[in-house]
Amino acid sequence: MSDLTPHDSHANAPERLGYSPVADVPHALRMADTDPKAARRAERQVAAMFMLSMLLTIAFVVGYMTIDKTSIIYIPVFGDVGTSTFVLGLTLGAAIFLIGAGAIQWAKKLMPDVEVVQDRHDLASPASADQEALANYDRGKAESGFARFKLIRRTLIGALALFPIALLIPLRDLWTAPAGSPSPADLLSVTLWHEGLRIVTDPNLMPIKPEDLPIGGLVSGIPEDLEEVQELEGNMNARTKAAIILVRMDPSDIRAQQGDGWDYQGILAFSKICTHVGCPIALYEQRTHHLLCPCHQSTFDLADAGNVVFGPAARRMPQLPIGVDEEGFLVARSDFAEPVGPSFWERG
Template structure:
């Protein structure tokens, strides 16, 4: 047994049974084969299904025209459903189903049910065909001189290798950056927050005073400039980076912060965008000060610098340093000190 790749060496098939592997295929006649009455019954069944299908298409058209699209009906098991959708689905579904059921019933009851045998042929081409193909290939090789004209061959390969470049290069403007705009990592590292930027409630855009927020309270907030910027830019990009949650805890509960005095009387502001893959986070458990991401369950301890206590996120939740302005409204003291949201290659 020197070479074990030849298929013959695996042909260690034990002696087969004393009968031919091609046994007779069993066949029992069906009732419809022997009883003409049963056959007629089957014929009627098939035809009935096709007739019902026709009727259901008519019912579909009637429902489409007749049922108002806002009608709600109560159907047992299904509850309150839109009447039109329910009727259309039922008519179309059953109508189409019955065509199939009829055809299958027809095949099963009335068409022959004896199995037949066909021979297979090996997939490989006959020797002669292979030889002819080979000869043709050789002829092409010689006639074109592909082997002979080395320089043509090499330059052709070069040309073909470069030909997709224009198609790829033109993808560059998928990102329509104006000239001189910052690099992706610079853009990802900057948000709307800056010194003195007022913190306003998301949705109502009302500025917040320290006393508006009780201990244990939480608000979702955005920068006061956001509406204007969104209007000017025509997108939600600024919101996706600047969204924060503001919480208040007993100052003695704060074990650590990302910067000295970044809170204001126990009020802390953190980014709302998960550092894992970027889901917005809003599940805050005030007793443990844990913030839980609903997407992949990363858990951050806001009383301890927003550090990760569980889950797939690798980075702490960035903290926004806050204070109050002259009128007593909560404001940011600067932008985030680190990029918010998911990590990226250039982040470092």
């Protein structure tokens, strides 16, 4: 402790053994330094905080045991809140906070507030240590024969370089291709849609007649067999690609389509998955026929073949050719002609 010296040196700074002044900065004494009553008061304050903390912890336990987890309470400013969460948070928070507040009050009022000085020491090792380290290294190198045994050295480096491969290779089975081992790109390029597959509404699963859909209307659609497929596959992969929206507009408003006559009496079907990074899209402005992605605001003009009119998406929204079956319900006439969803490397 001999290198501790007080930094603030004023005549009335509390005297501490072994300290000497370093700079002439006035140091104001605190109440607790001069007045024993103030010191007593500070002591009582600190103890009171610790005491209150204990009581609040007990209150937490009582609250935990007695408050019904579904009860709701009105607190001004906060509104209706869950009683349990509110009371537990309040008691726990205050109990912990008071420990901290007490400790800091203790430090500020009763512990020395005179700054002291300590010297820094060189971080770098002294030259003697450098030499010793080097000598040890050289000796070790010579004794191991690392430089001499070329064969050992090279095979060791080879072995060390190769073995991590054995740790990484098994990551390959993070994904196993399904039967017929299609590539990821193949899988991303097909959806459930095929000729004659009925379009049903999502989430009510009702088949759709063209006359059900008014001009300007928008309906979310999925393949009729989607639920079965989901059940079978145990995931929502098929839904991610097959979800579509149906919009109906005045046929004279349609300026272009991705294929001749892919609409049915002004009803157009587009993928619901944004071609930018794959958010589902459902914000449709019927006056302009624009479809807006809520995530990054790519905007597609559905009256103009689903082309991009604004935003970061580079590709148009894929269109699904539709028609009606013999019962008059809307069906797909084929799968999408291009992959749906975000771009990928092999897409071309």
